[in-house]
């Protein structure tokens with residue numbers, strides 16, 4: 646490779662970003678560095694999950710009542726250990742922890758950020774070697790610095806996010822993060838142990854042919870969705886479009902593919918679970934922030950942006966419709982026919 650075309654590492658990139666914001670203190674760059682470090686440690690274990698006794702359930706059930714895989718526990722521990730040991734985060738909310746974890750020491754209490762995370766989303770796929778991911782979202786605190794963070798710092802709508810991102814542990818390990826300015830992706834180069842800029846200024850294609858949804862629940866979805874799919878296939882055919890269904894049960898992988906290629910990911914509410922399955926604070930909000938900054942759209946229902954939803958509980962759930970703008974516009978037309986707004 647031409648030495649002149651030197652790849653930029655994540656740390657070099659975040660420090661270069663600092664130059665664009667003279668008032669920046671470097672805390673966000675430091676927090677992203679900490680996230681990258683934890684991700685590298687998780688990546689090592691994910692990559693050898695099939696070789697050591699780390700597969701299979703940890704024999705515990707998490708706050709969601711779901712069997713906890715050992716890698717879930719390891720990933721959660723790694724991110725918490727790095728964040729708590731750093732000086733860039735006042736506390737963390739995690740899918741694996743019942744309540745927020747406030748670090749409450751002098752350095753951490755002076756940090757202006759808190760983080761929410763799903764340490765290993767899609768962990769049901771670990772044993773079958775399908776890509777899985779870590780999802781994170783970063784808020785600026787609203788409580789006084791110097792004091793411990795409180796729930797108020799975490800229960801903010803997604804439109805207050807400072808940054809959000811994910812790490813996808815797949816054929817390669819890629820860290821994608823968004824600030825309000827843009828979305829960039831960094832691929833882990835194992836030869837130097839650094840995330841290197843590989844996807845500069847990711848833009849979500851305005852339209853696409855990929856639809857991601859669990860069709861097994863069709864009978865429990867809003868009938869307008871059925872109409873959307875039926876007509877999309879028919880209209881698609883007439884318009885010479887060939888839609889394709891791609892759904893691998895790992896949201897980070899499904900949305901990452903749609904973000905790059907164009908497409909729509911749908912996890913709606915059902916008659917039994919009107920708010921669906923996904924978690925607002927550490928799954929829907931970060932993915933919605935990333936996709937919107939990249940030019941896509943993300944809604945809860947026929948007319949409510951995910952990022953405008955005011956959270957009331959750390960683990961609250963939310964339906965999610967997210968993806969390419971033109972696909973979302975077509976879908977919203979069907980949902981607006983008998984607009985059911987999620988209460």
Ligand code: P6P
Pocket residue numbers: 766767768769859894895896897899922923
């Ligand atoms: P279902 C994984 O458990 C997850 O949270 C997402 O990553 C994934 O998209 C979804 O659940 C799959 O849920 O109900 O279709 O199996």
